[in-house]
Amino acid sequence: MNLGFNMFFTIVTIQISIIFVMKAAGQTTTEACNSCCTSGIPGIPGQHGNPGASGPQGMNGVKGEQGMNGVKGDQGMKGEQGLIGEHGLKGEQGTQGLIGLPGVNGVKGEKGEQASQQKSAFSVVFTLNPGRHAASPMMYDTIITNVGNDYNLDTGKFVCTIPGVYVFQVTSLKSSGGGEVLTNIMKNGSFQVSTLVSDTGYHSASTMVVLDLVSGDQVWTQPYDAISYNYYFSNSDRYCSFSGFLLYAPTIALHVGIYCAVINPYNLLSSSQLNSFMSSSYIKTYKWYCNAFYIQFYMFFTIATIQISIIYAQTDTAACNSCCTAGVPGIPGNHGNPGVSGPQGMNGVKGEQGMKGEHGMNGEQGINGEQGLKGEKGMKGEQGMKGDKGSNGLDGIPGKLGPTGPQGLIGLPGTNGVKGEKGEQASQQKSAFSVVFTSNPGRHAASPMKYNTIITNVGNDYNLDTGKFVCAIPGVYVFQVSTTKSSGGGEVLTRIMKNGSFQVSTWASAIGYDSVSTMVVLDLVSGDQVWTQPGSTSVNYYYSNSNRYCSFSGFLLYAE
Incomplete structure (x- = not known):
């Protein structure tokens, strides 16, 4: 570019010099001619000459000054809503809300089953x-x-x-x-x-x-x-x-209540203490029951807490809805008080650029100027005014359930529930009798002793006509017989019989009146028969009167 510029400048200088030389020469000739010649009549102007050849390209113009900032354009039309962006980072956990009000009392539970009877x-x-x-x-x-x-x-x-x-x-x-x-x-x-x-x-x-x-x-x-x-x-x-x-x-609840609430509410036995207890017969039963109750309770509570934590940690809302069957909804509790406002969330993602404005009308074409030199990059213009806030986008897809938060404070005690209905008393199977001789049986035959008076006969299982008790309720029974020997000599040997086989016997051979008795515990099934009878006709010297010296009793101890 410098070489072309120098050539152009040199040619222009030569042409200007020629023009000045020719002008000076013309003036001299005219002066000489005017001094001796008379001016003629001007000729007719000649025709325009042919256009001259294009001159060489001019030099680049000097860089112009930076123009003023243009007026701010009108705000463009609102662009279409963009696609939903990815989920942002999880915000910090808000402060814990206030404790909610106690929930409504639950539905009354069903009646419990009767506890099984302990037997020995x-x-x-x-x-x-x-x-x-x-x-x-x-x-x-x-x-x-x-x-x-x-x-x-x-x-x-x-x-x-x-x-x-x-x-x-x-x-x-x-x-x-x-x-x-x-x-x-x-x-x-x-x-x-x-x-x-x-x-x-x-x-x-x-x-x-x-x-x-x-x-x-x-x-x-x-x-x-x-x-x-x-x-x-x-x-x-x-x-x-x-x-x-x-x-x-005794019931476990009674012993646990007495020991845990009054005697020692905080003492849990260690393994060594438990071993010592098992080998000792002097430690009170109350303590054994209480500690057994505490141990079972804490084991259950610990296991339940671990299981609940695992369940909550592994729960996914979508997965749960597809594989779990919802239980029967409970009665909704009252709404709790509003929680304290959480901290301000993070700034949202920068919105997308608006659409390009429409083109203005084309102006008239100007005369083509010579191409100037490329100007330097202009200074950055001032920032335009902040645009109006765009409308909120659509809600995003719910995120996965986050990890379980820390345990909240213990809620207030609920109100007392409605007093339940009075429970039904467990039906107890009953069978018991007592029979006596109110007259003298004398030398009774070696057969079932037929007592003549019933004192008690709950269940009507004793038959006065046969002298036998017939089992109607299977279980464990207690039987007892008392007899008196007459004073006239002889002996009395009385047996308690079961289905024809004697179980226990009592014998009296002393001089004068003599009362003896015995007892036995028998495990019976339906239809078993129990009665008393003399050992033989030689040991049957009985005596009784209205004072009822001879009696036979029995009762159901444990029903199966």
């Missing part, structure tokens, strides 16, 4: 003669009944496994060879009650005691000593027997 009962006998038994637990050789298997035939002891109130009864027969019999009912090494016989001849003696036991307590019978009070006799007629049964089992 036994009857054991000597079918062989124990003779001069040692002053130690009496080792009965035959089990008649052992519900719960709490009586141990090898040790001769009953071991309590169900805490509660028990009834124990012992019947012993003294031999006819002289001597005495003194039998104790023992509990953990301490005697509770005793029975003593010192008459001549065979003689039965009985006694009974009610004991409150805890787990691990032991009960047994034994002679007072092995010197003077152990002249026992028995054979296949089973004159010596020992029986016991659970009368009342």
Whole structure:
């Protein structure tokens, strides 16, 4: 470009010099001619000459000054709504709202089922003669009944496994060879009650005691000593027997309430304490129940909490709706108070550029100028005014359920529910009787003893015509017989029979009136028959009158 410019400038300079030289020469000639020549008449103007050839391209003009900023154009038309953008980052968790009001009381639940009855009962006998038994637990050789298997035939002891109130009864027969019999009912090494016989001849003696036991307590019978009070006799007629049964089992709720609320509400047993407890019979049952209750409760609560946390952490709303069946909706609770406003969210994404405005009308075409030099880039103009806010876009697709937040505060206690209806008392199966002789039976036949008066007959299972009790409700029963020997001599041997087989017997051969008794626990099925009868026609010297010296009783202890 510099070379072309120099050539152009040189040619222009030469032409200007020629013009000035020719003009100077013309002036000189004219002056000379005017001095000697007379001017002629002007000629006719000549025709225009042919256009000259195009001159060389001119040099680039000097860069012009930057023009003023144009007036702000009108706002363009609103563009179409863009596509929904991707989900933004999760905002910070807002502050916790206020505790809501208590919900409406739930629907009353159905009635619970009756708790199953706890059972423990036994009857054991000597079918062989124990003779001069040692002053130690009496080792009965035959089990008649052992519900719960709490009586141990090898040790001769009953071991309590169900805490509660028990009834124990012992019947012993003294031999006819002289001597005495003194039998104790023992509990953990301490005697509770005793029975003593010192008459001549065979003689039965009985006694009974009610004991409150805890787990691990032991009960047994034994002679007072092995010197003077152990002249026992028995054979296949089973004159010596020992029986016991659970009368009342305390409820777990009662013991837990007493111990947990009053005695020790915060003491949970460690594993070593539990092991110590299991090997000790002196720790109260209340504590065992309370700690068992606490342990089970905390295990259940911990497992339930873990499971609920896992369920909430893994729940996806869409997946859940496609595979889960909704339960029956509960009654909606009242709305809670509005929560505190959360922090301001992040700035939204910058909107898209509006559409380009329409073109203005074309102006008239100007004369083509020579191309100037390319100007430098102008300075950035001032920022225009902020446009009007666009309308909100459509709601985006709901995001996935976020992780479970921290546990909220414990809600206020709900209002007390409506008092429930009075529960129905569990129907208890019942069967019990007591019958007596109000007149003298005398030398009764060796057949079922037909007592002539009924005192009690709940269930009407005792038949006065046959003298037999007929089982209608399967279960565990207790039977007891008391007889009196007449004073005119002779003996009385009375048996409690079951379906033709004798279970236990009592014998009296002392001089004068003599009352003896015995008891047995029997496990019966429907149709079983129980009655009393003399051992034979030679041991049937009974006596009774309106004072009712001879009686027979029985009752249902546990229904199956």
